[in-house]
Amino acid sequence: MAELLYCCPRCHGELDSHSERYECNACSAVYPIISGIPDFRVYPDPYISLEDDRKKGQRLADQAAAHQLDFRGLVAYYYSITPEVPPDLGRYYENHHVAGVTRGVGMLERLAAYGLAGYAAPGCRVLDLGCGTGGFVLSASEAGADMVGVDIAFRWLIAGRHRLREMGHDTAQVVCACADYLPFRDAQFDLIVSENVIEHTAHAAGLLAEANRVRKPGHALMARTVNRFAIGPEPHVGVWGVGFLPRRWMDPYVRRVKGIPYEHIHLQSVFALRHLLADDPDLRVTYPRLMEADYQHHPESRQRLFRSYAQMAQRFPLLRPLLTVFGPYLEIVSPPATSGQKTDSSET
């Protein structure tokens, strides 16, 4: 496997590599390497400053080392020091992180369903854009792919790397960066996946443009985002009906119902996404292929909803346009599935 080549995320200039930093030859920007993770961020995670994020990551690393915490223990510790997340949501998120490897297996199955499994095969370089705590990075590493995980949250990369090491996959690389300012030279990846990230960025067009730039021409992309018009509670806050409100009412409504802010979340509808991708015929928005592994960590009542959705989409192709509008997620796929994948033009 050829070496992964970095460039300056701001100007795409060449970087000089030093033991504790990268420095851009062209614009002189400096990017530190902290705890072995290069930090190429151009702006911080909206939830936390660069400095506090690095401190929190270091605190996680120290705690894991001092108490020999496993991954679940480390995530539980994270929520114990994050009082702004209410306990019920903390448990929900903890479960979500722990289930990440299983969900990663579901993503591999989904890739196969789209006819894209060959892009994550041994010998392929795969970028997980918004890898969080690295569930898919681990699943795809176990399947033999050469994995690179990118996230804007340094603290989550520390937790993700802890998990990768725990499972003996420390050759996978994790890189801290903004999805719309990637620190990679052009055309290096066979596949880009981006799961539940588009709704967390105010720069979805920039993210997709960067994903196109660093992807080898004609190679694959699979992205999933929470659907604004999903029939069900908004998954980040557990409140019904948020997506159906005008955007300026979402925050006051969630504050009133749940007592927490609703900020930095940018849900997309199928209409908004298709508008965004209008000039890019290689990227297609479709209804989500739901695999058991996608939802088996949810309570049984929610699992039933997901299962009925998957069965309806499978059995009634004519309903797919409607199921796309109100489904739990939206999917962006490139290249489009071939005729063998039983898709139809009404999806596009």
Ligand SMILES: [Zn+2]
């Ligand atoms: Zn530069």
